[in-house]
Amino acid sequence: MDAKDEKEKGKDRECLAALTFVPEIGPLTIKKLLSFFGSARAVFEAPKERLEASGIGERKIEGILRFAGWKDVRRMLERARESGMKVLTSESGEFPEQLKNISDCPPLLYVNGDILEEDKYALGIVGTRTPTHYGKVHAENIAAGLAKKGFTIVSGLARGIDSAAHKGALRAGGRSIGVMGSGLDVPYPPENYVLMQKLASSGAVVSEFTPGTGPNKENFPRRNRIISGLSLGVLVVEAGKNSGSLITANYALDQGKEVFAIPGNISSAVSSGTNELIKSGAKVVTGIDDIIEELAPVLKGFLSREAISNASGQEPARQAELKAALAPGERQVVEALGPEPVHIDEIARQLGMGASQIMGILLQLELKGIVKQVAGKKFFIC
16 A cells, blocks of 8 residues: 555544544444445535435534544544554454444444454353352353364453453463453453453454543443454353343344353342343353354354364363463462462462452463462462
């Protein structure tokens, strides 16, 4: 691409970003405008009569005609560039193809890391932020099993089931994509900052929200459509009746995707939503084969028998190798742990380290498959 083409591409990106700054204009309106005018640049160059012909409301038209926030847009894009983010437009070749197909496709996607062609074979795994030990173990193990067979695991980087799913994929040496409900430079929850970095180096962290956007409550239901949009299907592990994970499942249904659920204890509040999903027709999952069997028609030979065979039986040797290569801080933490769960504060007191430092080391050990976490920030040796 020559300098002129690059400049034109930059201008189109700037105009598309500007549309996201106009009050009351969201993804559906932007999609309608792009379909009518052909480009975001043409939207801002259009006279009022042409904007009226596009069928959008008067307040939106006035917002476009009076838009004066170009400096803010340029400052935001510069901030993204300086932070190493990629800014993908829905018109670019790098934009995930499967996401382009949803009705309310985000016009811009901010990305840390890389989205690859192989990521179209993805499964979303979501669930409660306050899971039981049962839920966390199965979320992590299913994510790890699918990652070993080449699936990309997509989730929302939230506490609980989301984090367990991401960690399972990374522990298995697979790819995972985290979808944030804030700007990429506003880590949320803060304790997942190290996990975000791991995802960016072994997959991607993405957001439709501009840099600097905080974790506003209304952002999270909206980001759920991207989790399902990037995936062939969505697995709900544990979710209460009013859980945001059920919003993700509904988006998946609206997008024509498969919905899976792990059955839970009938007396457990965090399984009431998943059990209702099953009663409504969601595919029951007791292992990864249930997911693969249901998705087989769209996998088109993706799963290689040879790859599956090679992936099996290697975990013990891998763990032994990892344990032999522990860093000094990791070794201290491992020596402080045993088969019974210990609270992070107790580990910190025992070793004389700060809780945040201990948390970073424990995350590294979790990703290596050496320790596991249970409810209440307690950890034990696998």
